[in-house]
Amino acid sequence: MSNIIEFKNVSKTYDSGTHALNNCSLNIEKGEFVFIVGASGAGKSTFLKLIMHEETPSRGTIIVNGTNVSTLKRKKVPYLRRNMGIVFQDFRLIDKMTVYDNVAFAMRAIGARPSAVKKRVPYILNLVGLSHKAQNRPSELSGGEQQRVSLARALVNNPSIIIADEPTGNIDPEMSYEIIGLLSEINAQGTTILVVTHEHQLVRRFNKRVIEIEKGKVISDTKEPVITDEEVEFDDSKFELDPLPDDLAEAIEQAERAVEETPEEELSQSAPETTEETEEAVSDESEDKEAQQCE
Amino acid sequence: MRMTGFSYLIKEGFKNVWNNRIMSIASVCVLISCLVLTGSAVLFSMNVANLVDKVSDNNETTVYLKDEVSKVEAVYIGRDIEKLKNVTEAKYFPKEEALADFKSTLGDEVFDNMKNDNPLPDAFKVTMDDLSKYDSTVKQILKINGVDKITSQKELARKLASINDLVQVLSIAIVLALGVISLFIISNTIRATMHSRRFEISIMKSVGATDSFVRIPFVVEGMVIGLISAVLSTAALFFLYDLLMEIVTSLIHVATIPFSSVFWFVAGSFILAGLVIGALSGFISIRKYLKKEGNEILGW
C-alpha cells in the first residue's frame, strides 16, 4: 500500500512564536482510518491545516497524494483540496440554503455540470440517510443530522481523504457514534479518514489506528486499542455508552446496504464529472511529480 | 478554457445585487451622478468644439443692414463694400434666405409661429483677402451708410475655443475624480456583500474552488451595478441634454448637436465605463479575501 500522506521532519512555528508542531514524521497509508488525539493546544488542528495547505510548514516536507504540498504554488492549492473532504466541528452549513443546496454548493463551487449535480447529490444524501430532509434548512435539523449534511458535502466531490476536526465536538454521544460509524462505512469503500477527537471512549469503541500528539510531537502511534486496567475501570464507571438506539442502527445498516447494492461502476459514474480545469490540473500535477523525480 | 457551472456563478452575482439591494441602490445613484456629470461635460465640450469648427471653417464676415434699407439701396451698399481693397466678394444675403437657412439647421417647427414676420435683417456675406487687415476693413465697412453691425466670427471662434479648452480640462478632472469615487463606492458595496458571504467564500475555498470561481460572482455584481447605472444615466442625460443645450445656445445662436446623433456614443461609453468600473471594483475588493485561508476569511 502506498502512502497518501507523508510528514518528514515537519515543524510549524506560528508568527506569534508558538511551536505548534515539532519535528513530526509519520506516514498514513491509502485507505487507513486514523484517530488523532491529544490535549487542547497539542497541535492537532495544525496538523490537519498543514495537510489542507491552510498553513505551510516552517520546516520539513509534506507529501499528499504524491504532491509535495510544502512547495505547492498558490494556484495549485484548489486542485489539492478537491481530493479532500473537510468536516468541521461547527458543521459550517449555509442556513439560507436547503440541505440539498448545501451539498450541491460544493459541486457547483468547482464547476460541476448541473446534470452531474442532479445525479450525485440525491445519491449522497441517501448515503447519509437524509433524503427526506433534502428541502429543509440546516437550522431545522438536529446536531447529528447537521453533521451528516456536512459529511455529505465533504463526500460529494468523491475525495480520497476525509479530514474531520472534532466532528463530534458539538453533538451528543449517540450521534457521535453514528457519525464515526458512517465514516467507517466510507472508509470501507477505500477513502482515507483522519479524525481529530477528544472523546477517548469513542476511540476505544472503534478499533482503529490512533496517533497521539502532545506539545507538537507524536508521542504514540498504534493500531492496538491502548486500554490499561485503570482506564477500563474509569471507562466503565463514567463513560459507559448506551447501545445504539434501534432506529439509528437501522439507518446505518440501510446506508450500508445502499452502498453495497450500488455496483462499483455506478459509484464511480456518479462521481462529479471532472471539468477541463481539473484535468489540466491533474496533468500539471503529474508534470510536477516528474520534475520532483528528476531532482 | 471551458467553464462549466459558469451560469451558476453569474446567477449568484445577480443575487448578490438583489440581496444587498440598499447598498446596490446607493452605488447605482452615485455612479449615475458620476456618469451624468461626466457625460454632460463631454457633450458640452463636443458642442462647443462643433461650433468652433463650423465658425472657423468659413472665412465670411456677415454685414447686417439697417431695417429701413430698401432692396435697391442694398445693391449700392454692396457695390461700396466690394470697392474696398481688402474685400474680394460681398454676396447679398436677403433675410428670406437667412430664415430658410435657420430653418434647415434648427428645424421648421421653431419658426412656425412667425411665418409672416421675419425678424432677421438683410445682410452681405463678405469674404476678405487678408485677414490680418480684418480690423481696419471692418472699420471701413461700418462707415458706409445703411450698415448696422458686423458679426465678427473670428472673434467668436477665438472665444469659444478658449471656453472649450477650459471645459476639456474640467471634463478630464471630472472624469478622473468621479471615476475614482465610483470605484471606491462600488468596491465598498461589494465588500459589504463579501462580508455577508464570507462563510460561503470559506467553504468554496475549502472544497477547492479556484480564485476565478470565487471571484466571478463579485465581478458580476459590480458589472450589473455598472450596467444598471449606465442605462439609467443614458435616460437621465437624454432629458438633461435640452437643458444643457439651452446654456450653449444662450452663448451663441447656432444649431447644437441633436441627442439622437450622439445617443449610441453616449450609451456605448456609459455601458463600457459602467462595466469596466464595476468589474474593476469586484476584482479589487475580492483580492484581500483570496489571499486569506480558513478561519481568517471568517475573521475568527
Ligand SMILES: Nc1ncnc2c1ncn2[C@@H]1O[C@H](COP(=O)(O)OP(=O)(O)OP(=O)(O)O)[C@@H](O)[C@H]1O
Ligand atoms: N493561527 C495561529 N496563530 C498563532 N498561534 C496559533 C495559531 N493556531 C494555533 N496556534 C497555536 O498553536 C498551538 C496548537 O494549536 P492547535 O489549534 O493545533 O491545537 P489543537 O491540538 O487543535 O487544540 P484543540 O484541541 O484545543 O483544538 C496552540 O498553542 C495554539 O495557540
Ligand SMILES: [Mg+2]
Ligand atoms: Mg483544534
